Amino acid sequence: MIHKQDLLTLEGKVAIITGAASGIGLATAQLLSAHGAKVALFDVNPQGQKEADKLCLEGRKAMFCTCDVASANSVQEAVKSVMNTWERVDILFNNAGVTVRKTVVDLTEEEWDFVLNVGLKGTFLLSKYVVPIMAAQGGGSIINTGSGWGLKGGDLAAAYCAVKGGIVNLTRAMAIDHGPQKIRVNSVNPGDTDTSMLRDEGVQTGAVNDSVSENEYLAECGTDRPLKRIGMPIDIAQAVLYLASDLSGWVTGTALVVDGGGIA
Secondary structure, rough: EEEEEOOOOOOOOOEEHHHHHHHHHHHHHHHHHHOOOOEEEEEEEOOHHHHHHHHHHOOOOEEEEOOOOOOHHHHHHHHHHHHHOOOOOOOOEEOOOOOOOOOOOOOOOOHHHHHHHHHHHHHHHHHHHHHHHHHOOEEEEEEEEEOOHOOOOOOOOOHHHHHHHHHHHHHHHHHHHHHOOOOOEEEEEEEEEHHHHHHHHHHOOOEEEEOOOOOHHHHHOOOOOOOOEOHHHHHHHHHHHHHHOOHHHHOOOOOEEEEOOOOO
């Protein structure tokens, strides 16, 4: 007989979230902490400290670490701070990412390196230093932020598509390598979501201009999806909560699409 269990509780668990000062990362930090996790917000944006302080004022356990995810030294120091404070890491949400909306012809080498270093190298470095911690403590859950454009192509997004496609397949490789250590690795793949990145893309591509407002652009991004809207950060955070919790205990190596039906 199956009985009701609270498999979404994260009590006693410690989560690291990158890109946590705003958008999907911040919503995820708030949601995981609401379910009992101690959360470490990693970001280069000092706003992350204010957000961590807000969580603490609510009686939750939170800390902020300034972290450049593309720097091995910065990542090591930030992870060390978490271990010194809470002595474990159960959940890693590799969410930090940037985009430059250009073709391969128009991208500069510096722009290409910037997008790949934050998104793909950052995922590698956090995983490199967190996996041994999880293995030593008997397991954990890693969630990597991919994209719908990690599963299909997109226009004016060569570097971004390269990063997100790489993250989706890196996720599978990590799931295979670290499953025996009871570490589950999955990717969550959002469609257009109302974040500062999406708003900036509207400016980069010229979709936001003298004739089209930012709000009109955001509304247009959702028109070709079956659910007729763009995502909100909480939509993605709830998927991360599922993958971080025991509710997904036999789920690893998967690419969970959260896009309002866009790929369908």
